[in-house]
Amino acid sequence: MSAARSEQDICAALDKGIQTGIFPDPVAEQAKLYLMHLRDPVRLSVMGLPGTGKSTLTNFLTGASVVPEGIRLPSLWVVRGERNRAICTLRDGTEEVIEPIDAGEIAACAPVFVRLEMRLPALDKISVLEVVMGPEISDRRRALGWAARRTDIAIWCSQAFDHEEQELWSTMPDRIKDHAFLVISKADELASSGILQDRLADLGATAAEDFQGIYPIATLQALDARAPDGSVDKAKLTSSGGRALIGAILRIVEQGRQSALDNAGILLRQYQDALSRAIAPTPAPPPAAATPMPEPDPEPEADEEKSKTLDPRTRRRPRQKSDLRMLLRIADQVQVAQPVEEPAPEPEPEDEPAPEIEVAAETKEDASPSNVVELHPETREAFEKAVGYLANKGQELAEELPKMGPAAPKWIIDETIEIANELVDQLGMLGMHDDPALAKAAEMSFDAADLLQLMQIEKEDNAAVEALAVLLQMKREFESRLAA
Known part of the structure; x- marks a missing residue:
């Protein structure tokens, strides 16, 4: 399924959960926020x-x-x-x-x-x-x-x-x-x-x-740099510094959209059973001459209650191992740890339309040295290792989860805390050179570890889900810093 189609499906499912009342009020408000980030x-x-x-x-x-x-x-x-x-x-x-x-x-x-x-x-x-x-x-x-x-x-x-x-x-x-x-x-x-x-x-x-x-x-x-006929002097736009600013804005726009997609996907997985029943088409009635189909057995009350899943922060319900296994399929997105490569520059026409806000990565040639600060080589290497480390750990979590049984939620929290603390230690050991990018990354990792500790203390039913989202967001942050 294409990325565009996936986003469309996520938006449709969020709409369905809100309109049908499947989401309780606090979750519905969060779903509306994700829709706003994806559509507006x-x-x-x-x-x-x-x-x-x-x-x-x-x-x-x-x-x-x-x-x-x-x-x-x-x-x-x-x-x-x-x-x-x-x-x-x-x-x-x-x-x-x-x-x-x-x-x-x-x-x-x-x-x-x-x-x-x-x-x-x-x-x-x-x-x-x-x-x-x-x-x-x-x-x-x-x-x-x-x-x-x-x-x-x-x-x-x-x-x-x-x-x-x-x-x-x-x-x-x-x-x-x-x-x-x-x-x-x-x-x-x-x-x-x-x-x-x-x-x-x-x-x-x-x-x-x-x-x-x-x-x-x-x-x-x-x-x-923008001519009255709509064409653009790309060299003038770049030397003015305008192109670098647009590129920086677009990176944050894309990061925010991707974060909304990630978190919306995780939210929807918590309500997938109820959503599947709501979205499934009603079967057509059998022909008149056909033997009537037997009525299906009614679902047990426990399953009916499960379909009314409330916000885990307002209603507690033991999470099943199968639920967590499916949530951990987000690890599929981090299986391959590849260094971030910059796109090959496209041929530059003499004239092109006026600059539009389009989601596109900015190449190094798009900005002058005064606008873009290159990562320190040691910092770049550390970020690449962090991406690979998070990818490998995500895959390990997915492989080990079936063995955990009822202990899976606590195990996930403990593992994510250990992963975040390991990143804090790795980045802290590189504090010898004065690199603002490294300092911000270390602060981000420390904040993530602190947040995971709070999740562990609260012991909420959805803490394992949120912990996985934190790890995925950390990986995306490192990738975006490498691509900048």
């Missing part, structure tokens, strides 16, 4: 102080002149739509629709918020929220708190990321910081002044822990 565009927010190039970057990311130069607008959200229109929220709470979109008309009605619905290819993958903040520090904090609740990936635009900006960013939750980029906009101006490299070196020491990456971008040059 990722919510990307562009933040920063006034005058840092947010509007120019918004235009670049959407591939259109969403915010015309010289017109001051409030915070706006650019989303996909069947037709181009603006929905303006006014100060009295009413809405005014402007169709087609006219920036002058929008500014004239003095809205407090604008939702732009546009037919743009980029908006199939992302929506873009440009956050406009007032002059007072209290206003800015409120604006960031409001935006954080509506954000999956954040971009902070800056030229210096000074103390005031650092204080504002410190108020953001870790969930946002784990999916955030610092963009040094107007990088061409900084470079012409001879301060760009020193600025990047300083920020590498002060901001690296709070962002997934620091990307200097000549935003006007990035916009200029």
Whole structure:
């Protein structure tokens, strides 16, 4: 079955579980969240102080002149739509629709918020929220708190990321910081002044822990790389830094989608019996002349109760060995430990369509050395070993599980904790060289081991399932770092 078909099946099964009431309320809410991640565009927010190039970057990311130069607008959200229109929220709470979109008309009605619905290819993958903040520090904090609740990936635009900006960013939750980029906009101006490299070196020491990456971008040059006829000057796009940023965004988009697929698949396996009965077609009645088919024996009450499986955190039920064996088939995805290879570069045409947000890996040639930090050779080797180690351990778990009998759930938890601790030890022994990528990987492994310990303490019925999901996510994290 193809990956696309598999995703379609997962979404259909989640829908079925929600609509038929097979999922209890807490699980149904989780299923809705997975569906949102799989079906809806990722919510990307562009933040920063006034005058840092947010509007120019918004235009670049959407591939259109969403915010015309010289017109001051409030915070706006650019989303996909069947037709181009603006929905303006006014100060009295009413809405005014402007169709087609006219920036002058929008500014004239003095809205407090604008939702732009546009037919743009980029908006199939992302929506873009440009956050406009007032002059007072209290206003800015409120604006960031409001935006954080509506954000999956954040971009902070800056030229210096000074103390005031650092204080504002410190108020953001870790969930946002784990999916955030610092963009040094107007990088061409900084470079012409001879301060760009020193600025990047300083920020590498002060901001690296709070962002997934620091990307200097000549935003006007990035916009200029797109010609009016829709073609793209790929060399100009790359040298501007814009292509590297798009590649980094797409990696997080794909990681989030894959994580939702993994966790949704595990959730569905817990309810597979009930879902199979709900999805199975009703058999056609036999012909009139045929001998009536005997009625099937009613299912025992125990099986009926099993079909009503509730969230394991609100209702406890002993998990059967067969259930766990099926859950461990996720180990099939990690059987072969192959080093991550970069795709061969495709022939570059002279002109190509404007950059669209498409899920695709970025090659090393896509970014300049100032935008991409190569992994330390020892770190790369450690990550490759980690991928192989997790793959082999996943296969061992699958092979040993049938021998465990009723002790299988506890055994799985114990084994996953040992695996995570082993990774912590392996990465900790490499702490001799100063590599931020290694430090982040070690922190990730430590957090995973800590989470597994909590699962062991809680002793919930679904802890074994969640532990397997943690291991799979760890492997994907190492793979993504190798591919970056």
